[in-house]
Amino acid sequence: MRLNRLWSVLLAAIALPAAAEPVLLEHARVFDGTRDLGVTPVLIDGTRIVHVGAPLPAAATGARRVDYSGKTLLPGLVSDHAHVGNTEGLQHGDRYYTRDNVVRDLRQFQRFGITTVTALGMNGHEFSAIRTEVNADPTLGAQLYGAGGGIGAVDGAPPAAAMGLQRDAVARPRNAEEARAAVATQQADGVDLIKLWVDNLGGKVPMMPPEIYRAAIAEAHARDLKVAAHIHDLDQARDLIDAKVDIIAHGIRDRAIDPMLVRKMREQGTGYIATVNIDEANYWYAENPQQLQTAFLRAALPAEVLARWQQPQWQSEQLAGANIAGARKAVEMSLENLRRLHAGGVKLGFGTDSGAMPQRVIGFAEHRELKLLTEAGLTPARALQVATADAADLLGLADRGRIAAGKRADLLVLDADPLADIDNTRQIRAVWQAGREVSGPIIE
Numbered sequence: 001m002r003l004n005r006l007w008s009v010l011l012a013a014i015a016l017p018a019a020a021e022p023v024l025l026e027h028a029r030v031f032d033g034t035r036d037l038g039v040t041p042v043l044i045d046g047t048r049i050v051h052v053g054a055p056l057p058a059a060a061t062g063a064r065r066v067d068y069s070g071k072t073l074l075p076g077l078v079s080d081h082a083h084v085g086n087t088e089g090l091q092h093g094d095r096y097y098t099r100d101n102v103v104r105d106l107r108q109f110q111r112f113g114i115t116t117v118t119a120l121g122m123n124g125h126e127f128s129a130i131r132t133e134v135n136a137d138p139t140l141g142a143q144l145y146g147a148g149g150g151i152g153a154v155d156g157a158p159p160a161a162a163m164g165l166q167r168d169a170v171a172r173p174r175n176a177e178e179a180r181a182a183v184a185t186q187q188a189d190g191v192d193l194i195k196l197w198v199d200n201l202g203g204k205v206p207m208m209p210p211e212i213y214r215a216a217i218a219e220a221h222a223r224d225l226k227v228a229a230h231i232h233d234l235d236q237a238r239d240l241i242d243a244k245v246d247i248i249a250h251g252i253r254d255r256a257i258d259p260m261l262v263r264k265m266r267e268q269g270t271g272y273i274a275t276v277n278i279d280e281a282n283y284w285y286a287e288n289p290q291q292l293q294t295a296f297l298r299a300a301l302p303a304e305v306l307a308r309w310q311q312p313q314w315q316s317e318q319l320a321g322a323n324i325a326g327a328r329k330a331v332e333m334s335l336e337n338l339r340r341l342h343a344g345g346v347k348l349g350f351g352t353d354s355g356a357m358p359q360r361v362i363g364f365a366e367h368r369e370l371k372l373l374t375e376a377g378l379t380p381a382r383a384l385q386v387a388t389a390d391a392a393d394l395l396g397l398a399d400r401g402r403i404a405a406g407k408r409a410d411l412l413v414l415d416a417d418p419l420a421d422i423d424n425t426r427q428i429r430a431v432w433q434a435g436r437e438v439s440g441p442i443i444e
């Protein structure tokens with residue numbers, strides 16, 4: 001993992017044309033990833049932030065100046081759980097995993113202010129090559145990290161038929177030995193972390209047996225790789241935490257978490273990515289069709305999806321679906337568990353599962369998730385910290401997620417203050433990646 005990351009950094013340093021001159025971003029209010037610094041200057045040189053605050057160093061004298069009066073500057077958002085190259089219009093499946101579709105998705109993330117994306121499983125074998133190319137060129141979209149195919153259950157999650165996995169890059173070990181071998185193979189393929197699916201989908205498919213996920217976690221740790229686990233229910237989360245999993249990659253949605261487990265997660269440093277929006281996405285668009293009129297959502301939707309979702313018949317059928325009552329309950333429980341985990345001081349990450357299916361809308365879902373974090377009682381500042389500094393920490397990416405000297409110049413510039421109203425993260429003025437302005441306001 002370390003070596004691959006090192007190569008990415010070195011390649012980025014070689015391939016990126018350094019900006020001709022330093023750039024001084026002036027008069028913006030700065031949220032640095034953990035706190036509001038007030039109105040203060042930010043100096044960029046090449047791909048990095050080199051100074052924040054007054055007095056400015058001598059290097060600022062010849063800098064190109066950008067006046068961001070009235071704007072708010074944040075670190076670019078970091079997603080710890082998304083998917084790329086898995087959808088095309090109303091369809092999804094691994095037949096869409098191509099370099100061009102991955103770049104298409106990473107550009108959409110970037111345009112919506114997400115400058116680092118963790119593709120948490122179902123990546124094709126081309127993952128490492130695509131990551132190397134993308135991470136060396138900020139015009140190709142958000143920086144890419146991730147698991148490769150991931151490790152799933154035999155005849156179980158992720159369900160090959162429902163997820164359209166025809167090539168199935170997901171490893172499905174039958175015993176502990178095969179689980180250890182799968183971790184070794186994925187590390188050799190250059191993954192940044194290991195993804196596990198431990199979910200029987202409400203009893204519909206076999207669950208990955210504990211000896212398999214325990215072997216995979218132990219092997220990953222012996223190889224200095226983190227492990228993120230897809231779960232739905234408390235029992236699986238509890239046993240995975242007992243097995244020292246690093247990241248619970250979805251909210252716990254069947255029952256309320258107990259204080260003992262919250263404490264254990266805090267003490268072990270287990271990370272938690274709530275992905276509240278994953279269940280809400282099953283009904284929210286049908287229930288809020290007026291959102292389909294906003295440029296912000298329209299810009300995120302393929303034409304076929306927008307056309308389908310605008311049909312009143314589709315909307316009423318969606319809302320009458322057999323799974324909708326369950327999805328609403330899952331959202332309520334997910335919010336309650338997030339409240340408890342946040343109050344208990346557990347390490348939080350940021351993610352949505354966007355890109356896995358058409359209704360998990362790339363870019364839009366992340367802004368919706370920020371809103372949901374505030375519905376669980378986080379202040380806007382705390383929600384933004386989760387999506388920047390904390391999300392980067394969860395991946396072990398020390399070079400981003402904060403506006404500070406030495407960090408990557410990956411920035412989100414907003415026209416309105418998100419600390420006053422989290423919905424203002426939608427008021428995007430510009431996105432900077434690796435010291436370059438790569439994107440502007442979102443219009444249809």
Ligand SMILES: [Zn+2]
Nearest residue numbers: 082120353356
């Ligand atoms: Zn996922």
